[in-house]
Amino acid sequence: MTEKDFVPKKYSEIIEQGTVSWQAPSNIALVKYWGKKEHQIPANPSVSFTLKNCRTITKLDFSKKDGQEDFEFEVFFEGNKKEDFKPKIRTFFERIVQYSPFLKDYQFEIHSENTFPHSSGIASSASGMSALALCVMSLEKKLNPEMSEDFFRKKASFLARLGSGSACRSIEGDLVVWGKHKEIKDSSDLFGVNYADEVHDNFKNFQDTILLVDKGRKEVSSSVGHNLMHGHSFAEARFAQANDNLAKLKPIFAEGDLTKFIEIVESEALTLHSMMMSSRPYFMLMKPNTLEIIIKIWGFRKQTGLPVSFTLDAGANVHVLYPEKDKVKIFEFIKNELVAYCENGHYICDSVGSGAKQLSEEN
CATH class of the missing domain: 3.30.70.890 (GHMP kinase, C-terminal domain)
Known part of the structure; x- marks a missing residue:
């Protein structure tokens, strides 16, 4: 797949308002990704364990608005409005709007919380950006109900990558590969994929x-x-x-x-x-x-x-x-x-x- 495959042609449904909610986990890389090219492309492939308990829960409220001049959204973290979170989310929206052009058709309220303390030193960008990307994709699936589950997951990982590189490894589980590798089937620089080869019981529920x-x-x-x-x-x-x-x-x-x-x-x-x-x-x-x-x-x-x-x-x-x-x-x-x-x-x-x-x- 290429980036062009994720640019929508048209939508079959009209949605005025609604709410979607996802929880997405953090992950820990076993082979590390360090260094990237333009557009959040990794300089080397990585593989990670998807975690179970360290996760972000995000609810996206959306309602249709007049005009497409700019993004309109508010961000709440654990019940409190967070103006300091907005620049990063705006940057994310700017990066993905060509793949999700409906973002300027709606005004959003983003409500997010972590199952781990925000100030704990655990990076929440992977779980946070993947949860938000999944909410965006749920809205897109409402606009295009014919979308396949496989495409939904791949595009969610693709979008999450543009928010935070490692976030693309937080869609699937339990072992996820991100980055093209000649020996890993279907591996891609654009999104994370489940590690599909044999895994011994020693690594189950690690x-x-x-x-x-x-x-x-x-x-x-x-x-x-x-x-x-x-x-x-x-x-x-x-x-x-x-x-x-x-x-x-x-x-x-x-x-x-x-x-x-x-x-x-x-x-x-x-x-x-x-x-x-x-x-x-x-x-x-x-x-x-x-x-x-x-x-x-x-x-x-x-x-x-x-x-x-x-x-x-x-x-x-x-x-x-x-x-x-x-x-x-x-x-x-x-x-x-x-x-x-x-x-x-x-x-x-x-x-x-x-x-x-x-x-x-x-x-």
């Missing part, structure tokens, strides 16, 4: 305990970090490494080899941060307690042989990954040894989920 090391705003935004990959001394080698690691994960997913899984996933996390530390200007998002947790995990794994590992997003927080069969012993270790390094002792228990879900719609 656990993710998120240790909130630092709940403050990041000193360097992800957008700035991505842009610093342009001209980065190690960029091309990094992009090649990501492609190679994704290929290596295929037999690992099929065979359930947790040792090799850990080796790749932890290496990917550290490589992500090494790209930050070796860019110009360079920066560091890990904190001392991030490193303390990593060292503790390595020591516990060596001592017990249990398959516990970590990954990181573009921040200081640590995602502790482990199979469900070892949940009791590993979670006991987390509580006894790792929670002390969290800000105010805060952490989130999550696991792999099944993707976004529609909650309601009214005409």
Whole structure:
């Protein structure tokens, strides 16, 4: 598919007003995407676990208006009007209006809330933008009821990508690939797709305990970090490494080899941060307690042989990954040894989920 396939030709229905609502999860990348081309195209493919509990719930109220001069919308987060959220959503609407031209036909109220604290240091752009993109697509499906479910999902992921790159991986579950890769069937730079090859039971209902090391705003935004990959001394080698690691994960997913899984996933996390530390200007998002947790995990794994590992997003927080069969012993270790390094002792228990879900719609 190309971008042109997502430009609508005409609509068969007229809708005056209504409400749609979706919940969409966050995700955590195993092979990291870092660096992008124009129009939110990734410089390398990535694969992620879709999470279950960390999600955004968004309700979109819409009513037909006169004229098409501009976008008209208000944003409410957890019941409070949020003027500071509007610039990002306006930018999103500006990017997608050629694919969703009806956006200027309606005035909107966007009501959103997270199942996790907004100030927790967990990035909500993936879950937030995917939930909003799904609401936009629900309105489009009302205007064009003949739309197939497959097209609906692909276009929702396509639109979400234009709001936040990683948001395109929050439509489906439980493993999602984004970015063209020669060994991944139907993979695309334009949207995320379900990983369709064999996945061993070891990776079913995988656990993710998120240790909130630092709940403050990041000193360097992800957008700035991505842009610093342009001209980065190690960029091309990094992009090649990501492609190679994704290929290596295929037999690992099929065979359930947790040792090799850990080796790749932890290496990917550290490589992500090494790209930050070796860019110009360079920066560091890990904190001392991030490193303390990593060292503790390595020591516990060596001592017990249990398959516990970590990954990181573009921040200081640590995602502790482990199979469900070892949940009791590993979670006991987390509580006894790792929670002390969290800000105010805060952490989130999550696991792999099944993707976004529609909650309601009214005409």
